[in-house]
Amino acid sequence: MRANPLCRPWEHTLSRRQWLSRFAAASLATGLSPWRLFAEQVAPDKQVLFIWIDGGMSQYESWDPKPNSQFGGPFRSIATSVPGVQISELMPRSAQVMDKLAVVRSMCTQDNSHSAGVPRIQRGDPKNRGVTYPFFGSAVAKLLGAGKSGLPPYVSIKPGSGGFNYQDAGFLGPQYGALAFGDGKPPENLLRLATLTDAEDTARNEFRELLNRRYAEGRRQEVSAANAAVYQMARTLMQRQELFDTSTFSPQDVERYGTHEFGRHMLQARRMLEAGVRFVKVTSYGWDTHGDNFHGHQSLMPRFDQAFAAIVSDLAERGRLEHTLVIAMSEFGRTPRINGHVGRDHYPEAWSLALAGTSLKPGIVLGKTDPLGIAVDGPSYDIGHMFHTWFKVLGIDTSMTEYDNHGQPLPLAHEDCVVVQELLA
Numbered sequence: 001m002r003a004n005p006l007c008r009p010w011e012h013t014l015s016r017r018q019w020l021s022r023f024a025a026a027s028l029a030t031g032l033s034p035w036r037l038f039a040e041q042v043a044p045d046k047q048v049l050f051i052w053i054d055g056g057m058s059q060y061e062s063w064d065p066k067p068n069s070q071f072g073g074p075f076r077s078i079a080t081s082v083p084g085v086q087i088s089e090l091m092p093r094s095a096q097v098m099d100k101l102a103v104v105r106s107m108c109t110q111d112n113s114h115s116a117g118v119p120r121i122q123r124g125d126p127k128n129r130g131v132t133y134p135f136f137g138s139a140v141a142k143l144l145g146a147g148k149s150g151l152p153p154y155v156s157i158k159p160g161s162g163g164f165n166y167q168d169a170g171f172l173g174p175q176y177g178a179l180a181f182g183d184g185k186p187p188e189n190l191l192r193l194a195t196l197t198d199a200e201d202t203a204r205n206e207f208r209e210l211l212n213r214r215y216a217e218g219r220r221q222e223v224s225a226a227n228a229a230v231y232q233m234a235r236t237l238m239q240r241q242e243l244f245d246t247s248t249f250s251p252q253d254v255e256r257y258g259t260h261e262f263g264r265h266m267l268q269a270r271r272m273l274e275a276g277v278r279f280v281k282v283t284s285y286g287w288d289t290h291g292d293n294f295h296g297h298q299s300l301m302p303r304f305d306q307a308f309a310a311i312v313s314d315l316a317e318r319g320r321l322e323h324t325l326v327i328a329m330s331e332f333g334r335t336p337r338i339n340g341h342v343g344r345d346h347y348p349e350a351w352s353l354a355l356a357g358t359s360l361k362p363g364i365v366l367g368k369t370d371p372l373g374i375a376v377d378g379p380s381y382d383i384g385h386m387f388h389t390w391f392k393v394l395g396i397d398t399s400m401t402e403y404d405n406h407g408q409p410l411p412l413a414h415e416d417c418v419v420v421q422e423l424l425a
Helices: 016-030 034-042 092-096 116-121 136-144 166-172 199-217 221-238 249-255 261-275 294-319 383-391
Strands: 047-053 076-080 086-088 101-107 155-157 163-165 177-181 281-282 324-329 349-359 362-364 402-405 408-411
Touching: 047 261, 047 294, 092 177, 092 294, 116 136, 136 155, 136 166, 136 281, 136 383, 155 261, 163 166, 166 402, 199 261, 249 261, 249 294, 261 281, 261 294, 281 294, 294 324, 294 349, 324 383
Parallel strands: 047 281, 047 324, 101 362, 155 177, 155 281
Antiparallel strands: 076 086, 101 349, 163 177, 324 349, 402 408
């Protein structure tokens, strides 16, 4: 188990004056002021809230409306808290927190199918090197670790069933996969039997660890490491049952986030972040509106808007947005053309995503599309640009850091893309 960097036994054996003296000496040796050194020691871990809008949110009905145009649809645009910036009328709450957001309206990617677009977008589309790259959550889990909390570094809150999604980790090895909580519930059989004593539980785990060591002999390290990691995750969560107790949420919070599924999951994501989970992914399904796009978004957008604005506001008010990167995105946008089923199809050529949080410039809109929303007007950004930028704000220099795939050095993100400096504070 990783030692807590804030727990130093010698602090309990030195007087306050001795401790301050040694702390000052250490700061002089490093060239930092004592208070800056202290701040870096106690600084909160960087975290990520990754909101995955599966199927493809329409940019017309969200971040880049085109009212009264050929393809604009029936909804109006409304003013936001940033003068001159407007978004869809389906997002009144997000409009109020626009001063905390950075919206990119000039995404231009390649894949127009879910099967290709979903993994490509979540892996950052590195150049094809014959290996399966990790999803962003797995990359962060590997590069930044679990942090001070000791909780699983990458968790996923999603509708339906849960489990351990080792596939997300790609070549990093299955231990960096996502621990998924189906409908926000803990894994089955997590609670220890009431009839089992502490001594018996300790003995059982010692026996399991012995078997793990034997299993590891002659096998690839990443396989045995993943097996041990999953058990350790379970043991940690057994001590943190309160993370799943939704009855302790205040009625006011439940009302603000929404009693719908997405609202419940986002409220639980806030709790996971506050507990110190490094990377929290929340998935919303049902956005593939090939038919009846406008009624679909009229139903879906208010739920997203309510919970998204609530969590951005809460993170900001509680001082957590300063060290939390918030990402809300799909695998692509939706077509300008409205099809025969009154729907919009897949459209990667010009779409939007929203960001907030650590080291990002708040209250900006980056890029634009032409008056009809058909194409990006000016510089466009692929997902590789976003990965470089996200790593940057998390304190990872993609020009200096590489993956090590069994001795094969691999870049963290696409070499032809760079950090989007305009997004940085």
